[in-house]
Amino acid sequence: MGNVLKIVRCGHCNVLWTSEVEESDSLCGPPHIKCRACKKINNTNRVLYRDMDIGDKIWVFGGLFLAVLFYGIFPVVLGVFAIIWGKDAGVIAIGIGAFGIWWGLFKQIDFFKKNDALYDKNGGFVWSNEEYPR
């Protein structure tokens, strides 16, 4: 899932939403972003987390899953075996792994859900300065 770098600006008034070059949008995100400068709605080709179908989720979480597997599940399994073999250091590996799973998966889902909630709170859009805080 390579990300293309691009400059983000409003499609109506052309104002820059961020002074930095951003990674391209991921699939999951607000479908509508309202410009702080001109107050007009810009459509994105993104979908809210709750609106993603199973194919979208596989696409979004595919890369994440590999990272979680490597940094989360692998250390946990290693740690369990270490304890079975009488090595107390296995506890540390399990701790690292549990943190990896939490960080990689739950934090990401939590982030998506918070963005969904913000979108609803605003009434069907996210402000450009919320999506691209400077």
Ligand SMILES: [Zn+2]
């Ligand atoms: Zn604008």
